[in-house]
Amino acid sequence: MNSAKGLFITIEGPEGAGKSTQLQMLRNYIESQGKECVVTREPGGTPVAEQLRMLIKHHNGDEPIYDETELLLIEAARAQHVKHLIAPALKRGAVVLCDRFYDSTTAYQGYARCMDLEVLHQLNCFAVNGCHPDLTILLDIDPEKGFNRTAEREETLGEHDRFELENLEFHKAVREGFLEIAITEPERVKVVSASDTPENVHLKIRELLINAF
Ligand SMILES: Nc1ncnc2c1ncn2[C@@H]1O[C@H](COP(=O)(O)OP(=O)(O)O)[C@@H](O)[C@H]1O
Numbered sequence: 001m002n003s004a005k006g007l008f009i010t011i012e013g014p015e016g017a018g019k020s021t022q023l024q025m026l027r028n029y030i031e032s033q034g035k036e037c038v039v040t041r042e043p044g045g046t047p048v049a050e051q052l053r054m055l056i057k058h059h060n061g062d063e064p065i066y067d068e069t070e071l072l073l074i075e076a077a078r079a080q081h082v083k084h085l086i087a088p089a090l091k092r093g094a095v096v097l098c099d100r101f102y103d104s105t106t107a108y109q110g111y112a113r114c115m116d117l118e119v120l121h122q123l124n125c126f127a128v129n130g131c132h133p134d135l136t137i138l139l140d141i142d143p144e145k146g147f148n149r150t151a152e153r154e155e156t157l158g159e160h161d162r163f164e165l166e167n168l169e170f171h172k173a174v175r176e177g178f179l180e181i182a183i184t185e186p187e188r189v190k191v192v193s194a195s196d197t198p199e200n201v202h203l204k205i206r207e208l209l210i211n212a213f
């Protein structure tokens, strides 16, 4: 538990797992319990961090963004997000629901881009400054199934971001990374199969929250 009086819940998983869908359902449930609920996302969540998000996800000029640069931009966005939005919300007692957080850095930059896991751990801890999730819901799905789900959604949105353009091997490594994190931190990270209907996935998530508030 972090020291703040609110509840900090993060939701992780590959593209198309249903994170955004589940966050909205969870927000409705939490608000129906009379709690303040702040829904946010990474990278981003504040105006400054959202500017970094554009660079991180959609940069496509001649000059590449190198792995080290990408990592530091993500951590910069995270530090800004935690200090400006998440920590104050937790301090006043809100439930904060965050779409991706530092486990995505471990999975994408660590397991898929093969950057040093210990360095990532240090940078994650530095960026969050003690503000760790109380509960992390890992929506697990085969990456190919996730892609199929997003195909329709992305047509309406237009272009794919830099991560979606990576190959299937990359996304399989991301999934393995997430599952490794869940094995390493079973108290915090709970795996929920994302293959069921949205309603059934939501009910499983609610079970995880039974004693939370
Ligand atoms: N459990 C589910 N079963 C089938 N389709 C789903 C499910 N959850 C979400 N979807 C659909 O799949 C697509 C991706 O869901 P989304 O919540 O945007 O995933 P994410 O935020 O993890 O990328 C959306 O079109 C959504 O309506």
Ligand SMILES: [Mg+2]
Pocket: 019, 020, 021, 099
């Ligand atoms: Mg989403």
